[in-house]
Amino acid sequence: MKESTYVMLKPDGVRKKIFEQVVARFEKAELKVSNIKIMHLFPEIVKEHYIHLIDKPFYPILEEYLLSGPVIAMIVEGDDAIKRVRDLIGATNSKDALPGTIRGDYGDKTNCTYNVIHGSDSAESAANEIARFYPELMDMSKDSDGTQKKLFLKPGCIKHNN
Numbered sequence: 757m758k759e760s761t762y763v764m765l766k767p768d769g770v771r772k773k774i775f776e777q778v779v780a781r782f783e784k785a786e787l788k789v790s791n792i793k794i795m796h797l798f799p800e801i802v803k804e805h806y807i808h809l810i811d812k813p814f815y816p817i818l819e820e821y822l823l824s825g826p827v828i829a830m831i832v833e834g835d836d837a838i839k840r841v842r843d844l845i846g847a848t849n850s851k852d853a854l855p856g857t858i859r860g861d862y863g864d865k866t867n868c869t870y871n872v873i874h875g876s877d878s879a880e881s882a883a884n885e886i887a888r889f890y891p892e893l894m895d896m897s898k899d900s901d902g903t904q905k906k907l908f909l910k911p912g913c914i915k916h917n918n
């Protein structure tokens with residue numbers, strides 16, 4: 757099934773200049789990369805994005821890391837894109853990620869937090885994360901009774917480079 761997923765090169769990934777290699781890996785796997793943008797995150801959006809981890813002892817370090825420099829966001833599309841992107845990214849802890857995966861090749865083997873890249877973990881997360889990081893792509897129009905429509909992407913808003 758054709759899916760869209762949210763991918764974000766984290767600040768260490770940007771510093772390591774692996775953006776082109778990452779895009780090349782997705783494209784080689786016949787995934788389409790679109791809507792690339794560079795952003796500097798702010799604490800509220802990091803808290804929202806990692807709400808499932810907010811009570812963990814490492815959360816303050818995780819937030820500081822995500823705020824330590826710009827990130828590069830992208831939407832990746834293709835058959836079974838959510839799982840296939842996660843497989844290309846590799847395990848959360850870079851020291852457990854297999855060679856040939858993005859984290860296995862570029863992540864910090866001595867620090868689990870510094871794992872260079874994010875990919876949505878489910879269809880629900882992908883929809884929420886695309887809406888969170890691409891509010892400009894969301895159709896926010898309301899039904900005639902004034903209720904908010906379910907969020908969906910504006911037609912034609914995905915801009916492919918390839």
Ligand code: DAT
Nearest residue numbers: 809814818847848868869870871874875877
């Ligand atoms: P993933 O990024 O593989 O989806 P996650 O959502 O469980 O993993 O965690 C989000 C990020 O938080 C992860 O990319 C790195 C950091 N993290 C997770 N578990 C950690 C831990 N035990 N110690 C330090 N950082 C951790």
Ligand code: MG
Nearest residue numbers: 874875876877
């Ligand atoms: Mg996750």
